[in-house]
Amino acid sequence: MTATIIDGKAFAAKVREQVAGHVSRLKEEHGITPGLAVVLVGEDPASQVYVRSKGKQTVEVGMNSYEHKLDAETSEADLLALIDQLNNDPSVHGILVQLPLPEHLDSDLVINAIDPAKDVDGFHISNVGLLGTGQKSMVPCTPLGCLMMLRDHHGSLSGMNAVVVGRSNIVGKPMAQLLLGDSCTVTIAHSRTKDLAEVVRRADIVVAAVGRPEMVPGDWIKEGATVIDVGINRIDAPEKGEGKTRLVGDVHFESAAKVAGAITPVPGGVGPMTIACLLANTVTACCRANGLAEPQGLTA
Numbered sequence: 001m002t003a004t005i006i007d008g009k010a011f012a013a014k015v016r017e018q019v020a021g022h023v024s025r026l027k028e029e030h031g032i033t034p035g036l037a038v039v040l041v042g043e044d045p046a047s048q049v050y051v052r053s054k055g056k057q058t059v060e061v062g063m064n065s066y067e068h069k070l071d072a073e074t075s076e077a078d079l080l081a082l083i084d085q086l087n088n089d090p091s092v093h094g095i096l097v098q099l100p101l102p103e104h105l106d107s108d109l110v111i112n113a114i115d116p117a118k119d120v121d122g123f124h125i126s127n128v129g130l131l132g133t134g135q136k137s138m139v140p141c142t143p144l145g146c147l148m149m150l151r152d153h154h155g156s157l158s159g160m161n162a163v164v165v166g167r168s169n170i171v172g173k174p175m176a177q178l179l180l181g182d183s184c185t186v187t188i189a190h191s192r193t194k195d196l197a198e199v200v201r202r203a204d205i206v207v208a209a210v211g212r213p214e215m216v217p218g219d220w221i222k223e224g225a226t227v228i229d230v231g232i233n234r235i236d237a238p239e240k241g242e243g244k245t246r247l248v249g250d251v252h253f254e255s256a257a258k259v260a261g262a263i264t265p266v267p268g269g270v271g272p273m274t275i276a277c278l279l280a281n282t283v284t285a286c287c288r289a290n291g292l293a294e295p296q297g298l299t300a
């Protein structure tokens with residue numbers, strides 16, 4: 001068997017088209033332009049790349065992008081003051097604080113200072129609680145993007161065995177909640193799971209989100225299973241020449257694609273969907289803030 005490739009890049013372009021449609025309707029019918037504020041503390045090069053690409057796409061769909069770059073030594077009080085200002089700015093509908101934050105800043109405290117209605121990452125404890133109890137919330141972008149691809153590929157996920165490998169607050173746990181919401185039987189596996197290979201082999205859906213390059217080999221995958229690879233790992237690629245690198249996922253793509261029914265590639269899979277869902281969440285937050293009907297198909 002050779003797996004169908006789930007093209008996250010193309011899917012993300014479609015999501016952005018829908019978002020752009022909602023944005024132009026908000027402008028024409030209501031005179032409102034959705035705005036997304038991104039806060040970056042310090043100058044981690046990977047974070048800068050991500051923030052730049054996100055800012056560009058925000059403007060491309062017709063929204064306002066506000067970037068706040070603070071130096072690495074910024075105090076917690078100054079960061080909290082900025083968040084307070086953004087919480088009270090009616091032109092800002094979404095706020096994202098790029099993680100990880102420098103060591104001296106308490107990220108839980110900072111994230112929980114964001115107005116939950118503007119928390120487009122879905123990391124605020126109120127949104128986590130709302131998601132866990134099946135209430136309307138802001139849903140974390142990466143798991144939301146994975147859910148959209150799974151629904152698109154399968155239609156209904158009801159009754160499927162889903163194994164999420166990884167238990168992070170930003171991917172593993174919210175992913176499990178979303179799959180449960182779609183009536184999957186959900187297992188969260190992690191580094192201490194006994195017989196991990198056997199657990200993964202039972203899965204109709206595997207979501208790999210551990211941050212370890214190519215740790216899930218093809219012989220852990222059940223024939224025909226759907227594999228969603230959340231990992232984005234940069235590794236050395238001496239075969240490309242001295243000092244070169246390449247991006248790989250948490251799944252060993254080549255071997256997994258031989259047994260899976262469908263699989264997301266890295267790059268071009270989950271990553272582009274994460275940014276598209278950030279834009280989708282910003283439009284959703286803007287509609288809710290203005291008491292307007294929210295977009296269909298862009299939320300969980």
Ligand SMILES: Nc1nc(=O)c2c([nH]1)NC[C@@H]1CN(c3ccc(C(=O)N[C@@H](CCC(=O)O)C(=O)O)cc3)C=[N+]21
Pocket residue numbers: 047050096097098099100121141232247266267268269270271272273274275
């Ligand atoms: N508060 C917060 N929210 C985030 O959503 C968040 C964050 N902090 N911190 C950093 C991570 C990282 N992240 C990525 C999103 C898209 C790609 C992406 O589109 N990657 C391309 C490849 C890019 C390349 O070539 O390097 C792909 O997978 O095809 C990557 C990384 C969001 N993050």
